[in-house]
Amino acid sequence: MKITSLKKKLLLILLPFFTLSFLALSGIGYYLSEQALSHSVNETAEAISSDYAQRVGGYIYSAKTQLQSFASIRRIYNPADEKSLLEAMNDCQNHLDFLENITYVYLSGSGLRPDGSRVALGDRDYFKKAVQTQKPAVSDIIVSRTTGKAGVNVAVPVFFEGKLTGVLTGAVSMEKLLEVIKDAKFQNTGYAMVLDSSGSIIIHPRNPELIGKLSFGDKTINPELNLKATQLDERLVNLFKDAAASGKPLHGKYSFEDDAKIGTITPIDLIGGQRWFMMVTAPEAEAEQQVNSLARALLIASLICFILAIIFVPIVSGHIAAPIAALRDECLVLAGGDLRAKTSDITSHDEVGQLQTGFANMRSSLSAMVIKMAGASNQVTDNSISLSDAAEQIGNTAGQVAAAIGQIAEGATHQAQQITQVKEKMISNSDQINAGLAEAGVTLESASRTSTVAAEGVRSLNGAIEQLGTVRNTVHFATESIQNLGRRSEEIGSIVGIITGIAGQTNLLALNAAIEAARAGEQGRGFAVVAEEVRKLAEESAQAAQQIGNLIRDIQAETSVTVRTMESNLEQVDLQVNNIEVSGQAMNEVIGEIAQSEKSVGKLKNRLQVLADDIAVIQEALVDVASIVEETAASSQEVAAAAEEQSASTEEMAALSKLVAGIADELQALVSQFQV
Known part of the structure; x- marks a missing residue:
């Protein structure tokens, strides 16, 4: 079925669009809210479970701490006798906060209680x-x-x-641990329970009959409990096993006694590597109560929005389609040729109002155009008659113009020949000037290269002077260093002389000591040996000092020769520096003369260049004048031919003017069909 109404099309487009939009927004809002609420419930359960897990673990830890404080009492860890141990234990028994009783166990396994009774505890695993x-x-x-x-x-x-020396034990009652978790509340009816490492329930505030008989680590349910099911939900068993394996809080859903529940299991790490588990559980319906309420609210809101869309979409569609239908009616009137202005009912300023304004402007423009076309057709008729008369006069004038143009063409041809002769003379002069300009350029380049080479020579001489200055300073410094070396050698010679004198005196002292040792007989034999060794050392020192003196004298002789050689080299360097400085001054004078020549040649080249440029300009002007004259001659011939053609065209123009007059009559008839 073909839909021809804009209002129906808008209804078919907008109603499904709004319906799908409401449904999509409701679905997305429900999904996101359900996820957020579920996450919030899980976080709340995990927080409650972790809080009470810490409370239970803290209670056990406090009991351990109290026992350790008792174990640090001297009368317990080092009793004088069993009587003093019993007195200390009774004092501790009166101050129990987290324990039911205490027992001191000897390493033999025999336990002593505060009342003096004994118990065998050597077989207990914890001991x-x-x-x-x-x-x-x-x-x-x-x-x-x-x-x-x-x-x-x-x-x-x-x-x-x-x-x-022993082990101090204390009992923690499950009843006190029950007091710790009995106030735990999750949702409306949720509660907390404690499981041991195997998953067995050890504390349950609601169903104490399950304690020790129901284990979440085993899928089979104890028949003694008389429960409806014979096996636990596999999801609950897997949840416990996963929490035990990971050691982290985990949450999940399961079914117990046909009731859907949610639960969170959190590990409780006790002292000695022992681990319990805190489980917080509640009916799933309570956790999803807020989600269900939200779903109902979203569904009601979607229905209300859908009803409002059904009511308002037709109204909005009619409001949009009405002015467009009015424009359609005006278009049909305009197509019939009625261009008279009419009053519009559209008052909006949106696109539809702008369309109405544009349509009214178009109608006004068409009306004004038709009026102008009517006037123009009358003018075309009148002008065509005048044009026919003017064409005959133009034909007569064209013959006279053709004759005058012929004479102008002959004169232009003669002028072109004379301009060609002048141009040839100017080309010959330009060649001579260009040759002189080329020679001046070569001379200028040669002078420039000579100046560059001379400048490089001056830079090389300056560099040689600087290098010779550096060499002179180096030679001067080396001479001073060698002279200082000579003076140091003399000082060393003096020191060697002193060492030689000391060695001689030491030798004499050693001889005197040997003589005195010989007089002392057997008692001075050891001293004689030492004196002999000292004498040998003195002789070796004297010989070494003599060798050092010989070496120093050789160094002083070579130093003197080196100093004289360095001073001679320094004089030669100074002489070379003076010669190079004289050469540098001469090169500077040469550079000045070359620069002057370079400037003169440059000026000559510039003047020749100006003259060559002027001749080139004159040549270009002559070429332009020759071209203009040739074009004038050609144009004159063309004008003459055009004048002849114009004469023929005027005849055709007269015929066309009659044809235009006929067309203007037809246009006048068409314009009269419009109402303006």
Whole structure:
């Protein structure tokens, strides 16, 4: 079915668009809100689970700390006798905050209680672990032999002077741990429970009958519980196993007793490597209550928006289509030839109003154009008649113009010949000037190269002078250094003389010592040996000093010869510097003369260049004049031919003017069909 109404088209476009938009926005809003709320619920559960996990772990840690404080009492770690140990334990028993009782266990496994009774604890795992590791340990869930209550024992080693002397244990009741978590609340009816390392429930505030009988680590349910199901939801078992393997808080969904639930399991790391788990759970319906409320609100909002769209879209479509339909009617009137101005009902300033204004302007423009065409057609008729008369007069005048133009063409041809002769003379003069200009250029280039070479020679002489100056300074410095070396050699000679004198005196002293040692007989034999060694050293020192003196005299002789040679070289360097400076002055004078010649040749070249440029300008002017004259002659001939053609054209113009008059009559008839 073909739709011809703009209003219906707008309805078919806008209604599905708004409907799909509302549905998409509602779906996206529901999805994002559901994700955000689920994330918020999981974070809340994880926060509650972590908080109470820390509380339980902190309670056990506080019990361990209290036991360690008791173990640091001297009467416990180093009792004088068993009586003093019992007195200390009774004092501690009266100040228990986190423990039910305490027991001191000897390394033999025999336990001593504050009341003096004894108990065999050597077979308990927590005692063995505390002894082996010499670190605090926590037991599994056990039932107290004295109170019959379930709990855990915390054991801390007791040391005296770095040696293990016993183990102090204390019982933590599950009832007190229950008091820690019983106030935990998640959603409306949610609660918290504690699991041991195997997944068995050890603390449950709502169903104490499940304690020790239901394990989330095993899918099979204990038949004694009489539950509806015989197996746990596999999702719950996997959630516990994943949390135990990762050691991190995990959350998930599961079913228990046909009730959909959500839960978060958080590890509780206890002392001695023991690990429990805190689980916070609540019905899934309570967690999704806000999501369901949001879904209902979004659905109601979408329905309201859809109803409003059904109401307002037709109104808006009619408001948009009405002025367009009015414009359509005006177009049909305009197509019929009615160009008279009409009053419009459209008052908007949007695109439709702008279209109406443009349409009105177009109608006014067409009306004015038709009026002008009517006037113009009348003028064309009148002008065509006048044009026919003027064409006959132009034909007569064209013959006279052709004759005059012929005479002008002959004179222009004669002028062109004379200009050609002048141009040939100017070309000959230009060749002579260009030859002189080339010779001047060669001379200028030669002078420039000579000046450059001379300048380079001057720079080379200056460089040689600077290098010879450096050589002179170096030779002067070397001469002074060698003279200083000579003076140092004389000082060393003096020192060597002193050493020689000391060696001689030492030799005499050694001889005197040897004589005195010989007089002393057997008692002076050792001193005689030392004196002999000193004498040998003195002789060796005298010989070495003599060799050093000989070497110093040789150095002084060579130094004197070197100094004289360096002074002679210094005089030769000064003489070469003077000669090079004289050569440099002569080269500077040569450069000045060459520069003067270069300036003179440059001026001559510039004057010849100016003359050559002027001749070139004259040649170009002659070429232009010759071209103009030739063009004038050719144009004159063309004008003459054109005058003849014009004469023929005037006849054709007269015929065309009659044809234009007929066309103007037809145009007048067409314009009369419009109403303006």
